[in-house]
Amino acid sequence: MEAFLVSTGLVALAEMGDKTQLLSLVLAARFRRPWPIVAGIFVATLANHALAGAVGAWVTQALGPDVLRWVLGVSFIAMAMWMLIPDKLDEDDADAKPRFGVFGATLIAFFLAEMGDKTQVATVMLAARYDAWAAVVAGTTLGMMLANAPVVWFGERITRRVPIRLVHGVGAAIFLVLGVVALLS
Template sequence: MLESLFVPTFIVALAEIGDKTQLLALLLASRFRKPWPIICGIVVATLANHFAAGAVGNWVASFFSLATLSWVLAVSFIAVALWTLVPDKLDGDEDSSLQKFGPFLTTLIAFFIAEMGDKTQVATVMLAAQYPHFILVIIGTTLGMLIANVPVVLAGNFAAERLPLTLIRRLAACAFVALAVYAGYQALRFSGMI
């Protein structure tokens, strides 16, 4: 049961390092200089976004056999592993028009939108499809986002500039590959090949 919490927390925390939403957190922290409303906005946006993503993953899982789902997950984890190796950049100044709403609402809206189709959202869909405890997966992916983003918000530029982002991206990619191998093993087991 705790695996449904700890694996998503670890995976998303690693995948989030250097991600565009982490860059967005850094940008919001430097613009507003009010960390607690920004952190609260991150929590609410992430819970809403990952709940929806987890619900999709949980729903999709009900349509496939365990073997088929495991093969789909293995391929998806490999794709996310490769995606993790590509550094993210913020596209333009996407939150500038939102600043009039203050730090909480700006963060809530900007984070929710930035997470759409992001690798951590895709990972949440896959993790919710793989693990049976839906709520624990959502809590875990949200904790992973907070583990990666709260220090950035609190420390600002100081922490972000000193992180070994390439190494962290490689570690995250390795974690997704490990999940792919495990899902492949499960697929073979469910197919009766092992």
């Protein structure tokens, strides 16, 4: 349960102000059809994070405990620093044409935008840390949905009221603590 709850919270925080959250806002404004957008986000996130979680589980098996501890500790501290750098949506992502309908366009755009993203990297690290693939993937997927679904439905009103710098600071502090704990344990 700890792996699920930590994964949910960390990814929900990491996603605030992230490029995929901005992509959710653009898709909602462009298509004005929230249900296929949210469904596309869910399927893309589940697929992406399942792959990332599998990589994390493999890393757990491939590295010895001492090497894994150092890799995780340094990775969590690096993630803390990365959290403090705001994302921007690429112009190409905003101008994508919906060849495959709203659901298909969302699924493809979101899956590709999530490649190498903070939340994908966090999923790899969390799966390696907890050695609980299903709980981590379920938690990170829920965290993504908690951060993105409201943006699709409520859009710009939310983004104006959420202090993104504060959310990023809290997320960075949590990653920093996890890194230090991993290095000291």
